[in-house]
Amino acid sequence: MKLEKLFNSLVLADVIGNMNVEITGIQMDSREVKPGDLFIALKGFTVDGHQYIPQALEQGAVALVVEEDIKAPVPVMKVPDSKRALAVISDVFFEHPTRELKLIGLTGTNGKTTTSHLIRRMLEDAGMATGLIGTMNMQIGEKTYPVKNTTPEVIELQRGFRQMKDAGCSHAVIEASSHALHMGRTRGCRFRTALFTNLTQDHLDYHETMENYRDAKALLFSQLENSYMDQREDQALAILNVDEEASNHFAQVTPAQVITYGIDQPADVMAEEIQYHAGGTRFRLTTFKGSMDVDMKLMGKFSVYNALAATAVALGEGVSLEQICVSLESIQGVDGRLEAVDAGQSFTVIVDYAHTPDSLENVLKTVSEITQGQVWCVVGCGGDRDRTKRPLMAAIGAQYSDHLVITSDNPRTEDPKQIIADMEEGLQGKEKTIIMDRGEAIQFAIKEACPGDLVLIAGKGHETYQEVNGIRYEFDDRKQAREAIRACR
Numbered sequence: 001m002k003l004e005k006l007f008n009s010l011v012l013a014d015v016i017g018n019m020n021v022e023i024t025g026i027q028m029d030s031r032e033v034k035p036g037d038l039f040i041a042l043k044g045f046t047v048d049g050h051q052y053i054p055q056a057l058e059q060g061a062v063a064l065v066v067e068e069d070i071k072a073p074v075p076v077m078k079v080p081d082s083k084r085a086l087a088v089i090s091d092v093f094f095e096h097p098t099r100e101l102k103l104i105g106l107t108g109t110n111g112k113t114t115t116s117h118l119i120r121r122m123l124e125d126a127g128m129a130t131g132l133i134g135t136m137n138m139q140i141g142e143k144t145y146p147v148k149n150t151t152p153e154v155i156e157l158q159r160g161f162r163q164m165k166d167a168g169c170s171h172a173v174i175e176a177s178s179h180a181l182h183m184g185r186t187r188g189c190r191f192r193t194a195l196f197t198n199l200t201q202d203h204l205d206y207h208e209t210m211e212n213y214r215d216a217k218a219l220l221f222s223q224l225e226n227s228y229m230d231q232r233e234d235q236a237l238a239i240l241n242v243d244e245e246a247s248n249h250f251a252q253v254t255p256a257q258v259i260t261y262g263i264d265q266p267a268d269v270m271a272e273e274i275q276y277h278a279g280g281t282r283f284r285l286t287t288f289k290g291s292m293d294v295d296m297k298l299m300g301k302f303s304v305y306n307a308l309a310a311t312a313v314a315l316g317e318g319v320s321l322e323q324i325c326v327s328l329e330s331i332q333g334v335d336g337r338l339e340a341v342d343a344g345q346s347f348t349v350i351v352d353y354a355h356t357p358d359s360l361e362n363v364l365k366t367v368s369e370i371t372q373g374q375v376w377c378v379v380g381c382g383g384d385r386d387r388t389k390r391p392l393m394a395a396i397g398a399q400y401s402d403h404l405v406i407t408s409d410n411p412r413t414e415d416p417k418q419i420i421a422d423m424e425e426g427l428q429g430k431e432k433t434i435i436m437d438r439g440e441a442i443q444f445a446i447k448e449a450c451p452g453d454l455v456l457i458a459g460k461g462h463e464t465y466q467e468v469n470g471i472r473y474e475f476d477d478r479k480q481a482r483e484a485i486r487a488c489r
């Protein structure tokens with residue numbers, strides 16, 4: 001694509017140099033620049049990308065986007081805000097992929113990954129090829145690709161959408177994290193549907209207050225475009241959890257039509273007569289398209305919320321209620337979410353990604369209901385993340401389990417001893433065992449568990465690493481548990 005085309009998409013930009021340059025790629029990280037790329041210099045939280053211009057040029061950048069007066073041997077476009085320019089340029093460079101895809105964005109503290117997988121499964125079962133981007137990876141057809149963040153940076157995101165479109169996808173489903181919404185990673189995305197799961201404490205290290213955290217999520221709903229409303233079948237949709245207070249705020253800020261879902265209060269999509277049983281959950285799924293009985297393998301009230309949310313999205317895409325129920329009943333579960341580890345032991349072992357106070361409480365309540373014996377909870381808190389959730393998670397661990405084993409979870413650049421001390425503050429003397437090494441903590445709980453007990457290993461789910469000081473060491477709770485069970489035989 002010619003630089004001129006990218007330049008023309010920006011209202012506020014000055015250019016020095018020849019615009020008749022062919023751009024073969026765009027890049028915001030100097031280390032990734034290849035010959036023919038346009039390099040966009042961004043001011044980050046840690047460093048200023050402008051200082052890496054020499055490296056970008058050395059690696060073959062043929063044009064620059066900057067915020068400062070820079071002299072360079074290649075054309076330079078100066079803009080007031082290179083982050084905003086990045087969103088516009090990426091959308092143009094990848095030829096507006098989200099205008100050609102029905103894009104579904106999910107936000108909320110917990111349940112995004114799970115619900116996005118349910119949605120993808122429902123749409124694909126109904127014959128709609130659907131790409132997915134989220135915490136675990138990007139998925140297109142049978143192929144998976146690694147992602148750096150739950151919601152990747154603008155360029156990675158737009159490139160992914162183009163790849164999906166080229167692979168024949170009609171739909172895309174993405175997790176829109178509050179960080180990404182606040183930092184503008186989703187700018188330039190044209191969402192058809194926005195879905196809210198729930199709002200409870202997390203990420204206060206970044207957002208500082210719950211109100212700011214909510215307002216970041218609100219951006220997904222205010223970003224829904226009126227322009228989507230030119231055709232009846234293409235109307236923008238906001239799908240809101242009626243049992244969550246924040247939904248009222250999101251309804252106010254969105255120009256889209258609202259579909260509600262919920263359990264405790266009347267909604268457009270709701271679950272009635274819920275029965276939790278050892279093999280899963282039965283309920284009557286009552287919707288604006290009729291009612292049906294469902295018996296799904298997913299467990300717990302929170303899973304019912306996820307199922308309702310996904311149902312609302314699928315109904316919005318025109319999938320029949322019958323087809324939705326077939327999908328719901330056949331879903332086995334999502335990687336690392338309430339995932340059972342079975343190596344022939346006489347007690348249950350479950351690995352789950354609960355890493356917030358609310359999700360830990362939900363999952364512990366759910367597993368307690370299906371456990372005859374005692375519940376063991378192995379849990380830690382991540383470093384360089386919201387410190388104020390640490391005592392809360394420890395308190396919940398102590399309240400809803402019989403044996404709490406406190407350990408480490410991705411200390412990152414923090415001292416794991418300090419993280420554990422922060423957790424202990426929530427215990428007020430309640431009983432616990434502290435084993436800093438996560439592998440040893442898992443071994444301990446598994447060795448001590450009796451027949452009929454349940455060991456919940458919380459916080460890391462699908463993760464296959466433990467991150468310490470910038471290095472990711474191989475570590476998988478499921479493998480560790482399996483090995484510990486075998487060692488006990």
Ligand SMILES: CC(=O)N[C@H]1[C@@H](OP(=O)(O)OP(=O)(O)OC[C@H]2O[C@@H](n3ccc(=O)[nH]c3=O)[C@H](O)[C@@H]2O)O[C@H](CO)[C@@H](O)[C@@H]1O[C@H](C)C(=O)N[C@@H](C)C(=O)N[C@H](CCC(=O)O)C(=O)O
Binds near residue numbers: 042044149180
């Ligand atoms: C707080 C945060 O989100 N920071 C993100 C941000 O980092 P930053 O502002 O510090 O970037 P920086 O290092 O200052 O770099 C500035 C610019 O210089 C460039 N650079 C830098 C070095 C170099 O050698 N050359 C170069 O060109 C960088 O590419 C960048 O364009 O921009 C980086 C580049 O894209 C991101 O990787 C980084 O995410 C970090 C790793 C992160 O941990 N983010 C988490 C908190 C996050 O976003 N989490 C949410 C999910 C949370 C949840 O829902 O639970 C997510 O969506 O993943």
Ligand SMILES: Nc1ncnc2c1ncn2[C@@H]1O[C@H](COP(=O)(O)OP(=O)(O)OP(=O)(O)O)[C@@H](O)[C@H]1O
Binds near residue numbers: 115175355360363
């Ligand atoms: N609807 C829900 N409400 C509360 N807790 C939930 C819900 N769905 C899942 N959980 C719990 O939260 C954990 C994380 O779920 P999931 O990975 O789906 O959330 P997420 O929003 O994608 O998280 P992240 O922000 O880290 O990407 C699960 O392992 C489970 O314990």
Ligand SMILES: N[C@H](CCC[C@H](N)C(=O)O)C(=O)O
Binds near residue numbers: 150355409410460
């Ligand atoms: N998306 C979450 C994941 C947390 C997972 C947990 N294992 C941890 O490291 O705290 C975050 O980045 O805060």
Ligand SMILES: [Mg+2]
Binds near residue numbers: 113175
């Ligand atoms: Mg996720």
